[in-house]
Amino acid sequence: MKNDLIKFRVSKIENLIIKKKAEDSGVTVSELMRGLVFDYKLSHKLTxxxxxxxxxxxxxxxxxxxxxxxxxxxxxxxxxxxxxxxxxxxxxxxxxxx
CATH class of the missing domain: 1.20.5 (Single alpha-helices involved in coiled-coils or other helix-helix interfaces)
Known part of the structure; x- marks a missing residue:
């Protein structure tokens, strides 16, 4: 179960980019970050x-x-x-x- 929380600071632009990449991949920001850290293969949602x-x-x-x-x-x-x-x-x- 995921109970621990990690926070880090980003600029407004970085925040928007991160949210957009998560949305395009069809995952949450948390899932996106875990995917990047653990080298999961992330793909975008099909249009x-x-x-x-x-x-x-x-x-x-x-x-x-x-x-x-x-x-x-x-x-x-x-x-x-x-x-x-x-x-x-x-x-x-x-x-x-x-």
Missing amino acids: AEEIECYQLLSKYADNFRRISNLFKLGDVDGFKKETLEASKQIREHLIKFK
């Missing part, structure tokens, strides 16, 4: 636009996978390989959002 892009890319990856399944019986001019590669690249980009 509505980023979430929409993630969902769209995920849908595209599923569609490419479905298309490639249509070619299980035979490879038509390398289309199956290209489709699987496109799906793989999309998945790799989706991992960056996590």
